[in-house]
Amino acid sequence: MSDFETLNEAVIKGDVQTALTETQNALDAAKEVRGIIDNGLIAAMDEVGERFSKGQLFVPQMLRSAKTMQECMNLLKPHLQEGETTTKGVVMGTVKGDLHDIGKNLVSMMLEGAGFEIQDLGVDVAPEEFVRKVQELNADILGMSALLSITMPGMANTVKALQNSGIREKVKVMIGGAPVTDKYAREIQADSYAPDAASAVVAAKKLLGIP
Numbered sequence: 001m002s003d004f005e006t007l008n009e010a011v012i013k014g015d016v017q018t019a020l021t022e023t024q025n026a027l028d029a030a031k032e033v034r035g036i037i038d039n040g041l042i043a044a045m046d047e048v049g050e051r052f053s054k055g056q057l058f059v060p061q062m063l064r065s066a067k068t069m070q071e072c073m074n075l076l077k078p079h080l081q082e083g084e085t086t087t088k089g090v091v092m093g094t095v096k097g098d099l100h101d102i103g104k105n106l107v108s109m110m111l112e113g114a115g116f117e118i119q120d121l122g123v124d125v126a127p128e129e130f131v132r133k134v135q136e137l138n139a140d141i142l143g144m145s146a147l148l149s150i151t152m153p154g155m156a157n158t159v160k161a162l163q164n165s166g167i168r169e170k171v172k173v174m175i176g177g178a179p180v181t182d183k184y185a186r187e188i189q190a191d192s193y194a195p196d197a198a199s200a201v202v203a204a205k206k207l208l209g210i211p
Ligand code: B1M
Pocket: 059, 097, 098, 099, 100, 101, 102, 103, 104, 106, 107, 142, 143, 144, 145, 146, 147, 148, 149, 150, 174, 175, 176, 177, 178, 179, 193, 194, 195, 196, 197, 198, 200
């Protein structure tokens, strides 16, 4: 039995209380924080992503797992040494005029579960704001979400704004949201499209050459 089996199961089930207790137990037993994250939390979220892709669990369960992982991360964060957090940064937001954030939050949580550091700009984010944050943080990936057909052009406008600022080549652009398609991503010269949160993790890793 792996050291983290109970924690893995609690995250997969979305059982916050058990997951927090197991995380605290692991800390008390002086387990390495990075190991708790990698083997206890990320491994569980990988399994959640896998089951979601196979249609064995659905969005509400995935949200519960993501929330459970988030709570455990909050417990672990103060124990992380400088340099133990990932160096791969993602600036994330829902585009201008669009207030839908459930899917975007789910994608952010799954990416965080996979070890990315997320800077979430929230909803209704203007192109200039995306560009400013990408520049400021030297982000590896810019993730944009849109749920309304009429707000999708905000993605194209942001890609143009990145080009105009001369930083387009420095950041990978990933887009998603119910009306967004792979074809649209190619049209606006985004680097990647993902149809759901589990695929977003796969796509983000692929963009940065992470196995
Ligand atoms: Co609105 N809404 N809504 N809404 N809403 C939709 C999107 C709609 C399809 C409903 C419908 O008409 N059937 C429709 C859009 C039609 C269209 O343009 N194609 C619509 C509309 C019209 C509107 C308003 C205009 C309604 C009105 O006021 N007349 C209005 C607009 C407000 C605004 O944004 N300016 C509005 C408002 C709202 C609420 C505020 C009430 C609420 C949002 C609450 C919130 O987000 N905090 C809301 C909701 C809840 C919905 C529905 C019911 C559910 C959306 C959702 O959260 N899905 C939605 C109908 C539907 O989708 N069934 C609808 C669950 C979520 C997990 O999935 O967001 O698709 P989703 O995210 C997925 C993937 O798309 C992908 O991964 C996620 C997880 O698997 N993904 C990414 C998302 N972002 C990604 C980014 C990536 C990669 C993947 O990389 C960066």
